[in-house]
Amino acid sequence: MISINNLSYYIGDRPLYDDASLFIGPKDRIGLIGLNGTGKSTLLKMITGEDQPTAGEINMSNDTTIGFLNQDLLSYLTDDSILHVAMQAFAETMKIQKQIDEVLHEMETNYRDELVDKLAKLQERFETNDGYTMQAKAEEILEGIGFSTQDLQRPLKEFSGGWRMRVMLAKLLLEKPSLLMLDEPTNHLDLPSIQWLENYLQSYDGACIIVSHDRRFLNASINKIVEVSAYQLNMYAGNYDFYLEEKELRNEIQQNAFENQQQKIRQAERFVERFKAKASKAKQAQSRAKMLDKMERIEAVADEAAAVDFKFKFKVKSGRHVVKMENISKSYGDLNILSHANAHIERGDKIAFIGANGKGKSTALRIVAETESFQGTLQKGHNVTTAFYAQHQLEALNIQNEILEELKQAGSGKTDQELRGVLGCFLFTDDEVFKKIKVLSGGEKSRVALAKTLITESNFLMLDEPTNHLDMMSVSILVQALQQFEGTFLLVSHDRDFISKVANKIWWIEDHEIKEYPGTYEEWEWWYNREQEKKKSSPQPQNSEKKEKAKVAVEKPRHDDTQKQLEKEIAQLEGKIEALESEVTKLETELSKPEVFGDAAKMEKTTNRYQSKKAELETLNATWEQLVEKIG
CATH class of the missing domain: 3.40.50.300 (P-loop containing nucleotide triphosphate hydrolases)
Known part of the structure; x- marks a missing residue:
C-alpha cells in the first residue's frame, strides 16, 4: 500500500533518517516507537506530504486515503456542535441530504415529475451511502470515547483541547481511511475510552500507525513494531512485548558478531604490524591491510537502557x-x-x-x-x-x-x-x-x-x-x-x-x-x-419494585370482573417486560463486541434491532404504569 524507499531527512547537518526503508501493508497495525526527537512525528508528516524528505521517496497507491490525528488539530475551533463536526466525515452523504431537502422544499410549491425522479435518485444514493445510519454511527463513536448524549449538541469551542482532540479522533474513525495515523492518542483519553479504542482498532478494516508510550495499549492494538533507531526504521513482527524479546535476541547476536569481528580485526592488525617490514611476509601483510580497509564494520550494540542511580533524600520523614x-x-x-x-x-x-x-x-x-x-x-x-x-x-x-x-x-x-x-x-x-x-x-x-x-x-x-x-x-x-x-x-x-x-x-x-x-x-x-459481573447477574431492582408495587395493588380487595382483568393484564405485561429486558441486555452486549461495531452491516442490523426492542420496552413500561394506576 505504501512503500518508503531509501528515505533520508536532515535538519541542518543532523540526520533523522539516513537511507531508511519500510513497507506498510493494507492490514498492518504498526506501533511506531523511539526516543523523543528521533523523528516519529516527522515520519508521519512526510507520509501525509506535509514535510518533504531530503532524499528518497514515499510511494502509495492512488486509492490510499490517510487520516492523521496530531497535536495541530487542537487549534481547530467552531460554533458547530461536536456531532456536526464528527459527521463531517460523511461530507458527500451530507451533501446529498442537503440536495434532498432542497428538492422536497421545491416540491411543496412546484410538484413536477422530473423532481420526483430526481428525489428518487438522490434517495437511492443516500441509502447506498448508509445515510440513514450515519448519525447513529457518529453518536455511538462519540459516546464510545467518553461524550455523554447531552454533550453531542454542544459547540466544539466549549470543550477543552483534550476533548476537542477526541472529536477529531471520532471524525477520523468515521472516515475510515485506508491508513489511520494516531500520534499519542491516549494522551487525550481516559481509561474506559482507551479500552474502547483498543477494541475498535483490533477490528479496524485498514492499516494503522500509532505513536504511543502506553505499553498495554500498544500490546492490545498493534501487530507490528517499527523502531526508529540509528536513523533507520527497524521492523519487528509482533506486539510490544514481542519486540522487547526479539530486540534482546537481535542485540545479543549483533554484539557477538561485533566482538568476533573485533577479535579478527585485532589479529589482522597485529599480523600487519608484525610482518609489514619483513620481505617474506610483506605481500601477505599488504593483503591483510587491504582486507581491513574493505571490511564492512559491525556496530557495537548501543546501550539504550537508562538507570536512575540517585537516591531520594528527605529533609524530614513524615508522620504515619x-x-x-x-x-x-x-x-x-x-x-x-x-x-x-x-x-x-x-x-x-x-x-x-x-x-x-x-x-x-x-x-x-x-x-x-x-x-x-x-x-x-x-x-x-x-x-x-x-x-x-x-x-x-x-x-x-x-x-x-x-x-x-x-x-x-x-x-x-x-x-x-x-x-x-x-x-x-x-x-x-x-x-x-x-x-x-x-x-x-x-x-x-x-x-x-x-x-x-x-x-x-x-x-x-x-x-x-x-x-x-x-x-x-x-x-x-x-x-x-x-x-x-x-x-x-x-x-x-x-x-x-x-x-x-x-x-x-x-x-x-x-x-x-x-x-x-x-x-x-x-x-x-x-x-x-x-x-460488575455480579451486578449484571443479580435481579434488576426496577423489576422488583414493579412486582412489589403491583403485588400491593392486586392484594387490595376487589370484587368486580374489571379488577380481575386488570390483574391478569399486569401479570402478562410483567412477563413480556422481563423477556424484553433480557433481549435488550443481550443486544447491548452484542453492540459492545468488536466484531459487531467493526462491521458496518452487522452494526446497522444490531442497532436497528436494539432500538426497536428498546422502543417496545418503553411502550410496555408506560402501559404497565397506566394499569397499575387504575388498579391502585
Whole structure:
C-alpha cells in the first residue's frame, strides 16, 4: 500500500533518517516507537506530504486515503456542535441530504415529475451511502470515547483541547481511511475510552500507525513494531512485548558478531604490524591491510537502557498519617463532584487515582494539594512536605533558563555535579544540560519538570498525568524513580502498565465518594470486573419494585370482573417486560463486541434491532404504569 524507499531527512547537518526503508501493508497495525526527537512525528508528516524528505521517496497507491490525528488539530475551533463536526466525515452523504431537502422544499410549491425522479435518485444514493445510519454511527463513536448524549449538541469551542482532540479522533474513525495515523492518542483519553479504542482498532478494516508510550495499549492494538533507531526504521513482527524479546535476541547476536569481528580485526592488525617490514611476509601483510580497509564494520550494540542511580533524600520523614479528608464536598454549579467524601493517606502509600474523565480525579488531586477550594476538612499530617506536578508546570518553566539553571532554582541545594547526575537519569547528558528551555520539545519539558519535582526532597508527591508526552524510555525512568521513592505519592494516570508497576493502592470516584482498593492495579481490575459481573447477574431492582408495587395493588380487595382483568393484564405485561429486558441486555452486549461495531452491516442490523426492542420496552413500561394506576 505504501512503500518508503531509501528515505533520508536532515535538519541542518543532523540526520533523522539516513537511507531508511519500510513497507506498510493494507492490514498492518504498526506501533511506531523511539526516543523523543528521533523523528516519529516527522515520519508521519512526510507520509501525509506535509514535510518533504531530503532524499528518497514515499510511494502509495492512488486509492490510499490517510487520516492523521496530531497535536495541530487542537487549534481547530467552531460554533458547530461536536456531532456536526464528527459527521463531517460523511461530507458527500451530507451533501446529498442537503440536495434532498432542497428538492422536497421545491416540491411543496412546484410538484413536477422530473423532481420526483430526481428525489428518487438522490434517495437511492443516500441509502447506498448508509445515510440513514450515519448519525447513529457518529453518536455511538462519540459516546464510545467518553461524550455523554447531552454533550453531542454542544459547540466544539466549549470543550477543552483534550476533548476537542477526541472529536477529531471520532471524525477520523468515521472516515475510515485506508491508513489511520494516531500520534499519542491516549494522551487525550481516559481509561474506559482507551479500552474502547483498543477494541475498535483490533477490528479496524485498514492499516494503522500509532505513536504511543502506553505499553498495554500498544500490546492490545498493534501487530507490528517499527523502531526508529540509528536513523533507520527497524521492523519487528509482533506486539510490544514481542519486540522487547526479539530486540534482546537481535542485540545479543549483533554484539557477538561485533566482538568476533573485533577479535579478527585485532589479529589482522597485529599480523600487519608484525610482518609489514619483513620481505617474506610483506605481500601477505599488504593483503591483510587491504582486507581491513574493505571490511564492512559491525556496530557495537548501543546501550539504550537508562538507570536512575540517585537516591531520594528527605529533609524530614513524615508522620504515619499523611492526609485525612473528612466530609469533603465539591461541585461546579449543578455538577456535583464529591459529596461528603472521606479518604485517608498513610506514610508509604503509593496511590493511583483512576477512572473516566469528568469524574473529578484531577479536582480531588488539587484538593489534596490545597490548590482547589472545597467544603469539609483536610488535615495534613506531622512533617508532611509536598511537591505537586501537573501539566501546567511545563508552562511554569522559565523558557530563558538553561536546563541546569532551572534545576538549580528548585532549591534542593544539590551541587552542579549532583544535578547533572539527575539530568543524566532523565536523558540530558553532556552539553545538553545547557540547552534553553524554550528550544525543548513537549516531552523534554516534561522530563525537566518531573526532575524538578523529584529533587525537591518532599516526602509526599502529587502527580497529575506524569507520563503524558514521555517516550517509552522516559516512562521507564519515571517508573524506576517512583519504585525507589521511599515516601508517599498520589498520582492520576490512565497508563495501566505504568500504574501496575508503581501503585500499591487504587482510588476511584463512585457515587461522588472516593473509593479505595488496597492492592495493585491487576488485583483491583480482577476484583472490579468480578463485582460488575455480579451486578449484571443479580435481579434488576426496577423489576422488583414493579412486582412489589403491583403485588400491593392486586392484594387490595376487589370484587368486580374489571379488577380481575386488570390483574391478569399486569401479570402478562410483567412477563413480556422481563423477556424484553433480557433481549435488550443481550443486544447491548452484542453492540459492545468488536466484531459487531467493526462491521458496518452487522452494526446497522444490531442497532436497528436494539432500538426497536428498546422502543417496545418503553411502550410496555408506560402501559404497565397506566394499569397499575387504575388498579391502585
